[in-house]
Amino acid sequence: MSEKKPLPVRLLKGFAMFWWDFLVGDTPELFVSSLVIIGVIAGLRGAGDNTAAVIALPVLAVCALAISLKRAVNAAKKK
Amino acid sequence: MFATTVSSGVIVLVGAVFLACAVEMVEALTIVFAVGHTRGWRSAFEGVIAAIVALVALVAAFGPALIHVPLSTLRLIVGGVLLIFGMQWLRKAVLRSSGLKAKHDEDAIYEETVAELRASGQTIGRDRVAFVMAFKGVFLEGLEVVITVLTLGTSAHRLGLAATTAGIALVLVAVMGAIVSKQLSSVPENAMKMSVGILLVSYGTFWVGEGLKVTWPGNDGFLAFFVAMYTLVTWGLVGLAKSGTPKTKVEAHA
Numbered sequence: 001m002s003e004k005k006p007l008p009v010r011l012l013k014g015f016a017m018f019w020w021d022f023l024v025g026d027t028p029e030l031f032v033s034s035l036v037i038i039g040v041i042a043g044l045r046g047a048g049d050n051t052a053a054v055i056a057l058p059v060l061a062v063c064a065l066a067i068s069l070k071r072a073v074n075a076a077k078k079k
Numbered sequence: 080m081f082a083t084t085v086s087s088g089v090i091v092l093v094g095a096v097f098l099a100c101a102v103e104m105v106e107a108l109t110i111v112f113a114v115g116h117t118r119g120w121r122s123a124f125e126g127v128i129a130a131i132v133a134l135v136a137l138v139a140a141f142g143p144a145l146i147h148v149p150l151s152t153l154r155l156i157v158g159g160v161l162l163i164f165g166m167q168w169l170r171k172a173v174l175r176s177s178g179l180k181a182k183h184d185e186d187a188i189y190e191e192t193v194a195e196l197r198a199s200g201q202t203i204g205r206d207r208v209a210f211v212m213a214f215k216g217v218f219l220e221g222l223e224v225v226i227t228v229l230t231l232g233t234s235a236h237r238l239g240l241a242a243t244t245a246g247i248a249l250v251l252v253a254v255m256g257a258i259v260s261k262q263l264s265s266v267p268e269n270a271m272k273m274s275v276g277i278l279l280v281s282y283g284t285f286w287v288g289e290g291l292k293v294t295w296p297g298n299d300g301f302l303a304f305f306v307a308m309y310t311l312v313t314w315g316l317v318g319l320a321k322s323g324t325p326k327t328k329v330e331a332h333a
Contacts, residue, residue, distance in 0.1 A: 018222065023163055030166045034159055038287060045291050053293045058284050058305065062312050065166050065280075069173060073320055076179050 029071060033064030088299040089240070091306060092231055095278035096241050098271050099227045100248035103220040105268065106188075108256045110216030113192035118209035126213025133214075134221045138229070145233045155290025157230040158283050165279025169313060172273035177320035224249070234286055277313060281305035 005013075024031045037060045044053040115123040145153065174180035196212065224245055232241030285302050288295060295301035 018219075022223075022226075023160070025167065027167055027170065030163055030170070034163045034166075037162070038155070038159055038291070041287065041291050041293065045293060050294050053288065053291070054295065057288050057293065058308060061162060061166070061280065061284055062309075065169060065312070066316065068166065068170050069316055069320060072170065072174055072179060 027068055029068050030064060033060075033067070037061060037064065087303040088235065089237070091278055091281060091302050092235050092237060092241060093244050095275060095282060096227060096231055096244040097248045098275045098278070100224050100245040101252050102268060102271050102275060103224050104249050104252035105256075107217045107220035108252060109189050110192055110220075111213055112256070113189050114196065114209045114213045114216075117193050117196040118206050122206035122209035123213045126210040126215075127217050129210070130214045130217035130221060133218055134225055137222075138225055142229060145229060150234075151290050151292065153290075154234050154286040157234045158286030158288070158290050160226075160230060160283070161279045162283030162287055165276050165281075165283050167276075168272055169276030169280055169309075172269055172276050173313060173316050173320055175269045176273065176317045179320060231282065234282075273313060277306060277309045280309050 037057065040060060041053050041057050044050075044056060111123055111127060114126065148156075171180065192212070196208065228241045228245045229238075232238035235241070281302055284305055285295065297304075
């Protein structure tokens with residue numbers, strides 16, 4: 001029988017679990033894609049290319065969404 | 080020009096907060112009604128009150144801290160969170176619209192919750208099961224409302240407007256629920272979630288850019304372009320998903 005953890009530990013664990021579910025959940029690809037998008041746009045801004053950043057940001061977001069949907073469709077086809 | 084750019088930002092903010100809060104309230108209300116009708120209203124209300132107190136305490140603890148975070152950092156973090164959250168909502172809405180995922184059914188969730196409550200047996204005195212169920216339902220859905228209001232409100236420097244809009248949405252859905260005295264299963268939840276997804280992704284894209292010092296053409300007015308663009312993209316993705324859809328459904332969950 002496992003020993004019950006103290007309340008602050010349980011609250012902290014619950015809080016961490018909430019954010020994990022909230023941001024990652026069953027779509028880790030969207031979480032990773034968002035980090036990649038931020039990295040790419042930061043790089044473009046660092047290079048001083050505002051126009052490329054304006055175009056790349058929404059295009060990459062659409063690609064991330066499309067890839068995630070493609071994964072879901074493929075998963076449904078396998079069932 | 081100034082009036083146009085201000086109003087487009089305000090319209091997107093109000094729309095996103097109102098729809099997101101209304102959807103979360105519908106979901107919380109379903110659980111509270113299931114608890115109230117099955118186990119009695121006293122424990123249900125106690126659970127609701129305790130959840131509201133916990134949420135207020137959270138806002139009081141973390142809300143003021145957000146104001147002290149530098150705006151560009153705040154917008155980058157909030158933009159990133161909204162981008163992820165918005166894409167998750169949009170993904171689910173597209174899958175539901177194309178028949179790949181079962182639609183969120185408040186009647187089914189109500190029946191499921193009632194069955195779960197009945198299975199746990201009646202208790203004498205204070206009903207702990209009912210209290211916990213109502214508390215969890217309201218707290219978890221309420222937490223999403225709090226995050227939406229705090230992130231959208233502080234980043235846009237319109238926390239008062241965001242909080243007022245959320246309050247109106249919550250009261251409106253609560254009154255509608257009280258009048259019909261049942262879960263609001265006729266609310267077009269998927270359409271609302273799709274709209275929220277589009278608005279959140281639009282804001283997320285905009286603020287990630289702002290946080291990284293991207294200069295948008297037309298400043299705040301570019302938000303309206305994002306809303307239009309993501310609406311078209313969503314429409315296209317629903318069509319694509321439908322065309323490649325086998326006649327089976329993936330698992331249904333909220």
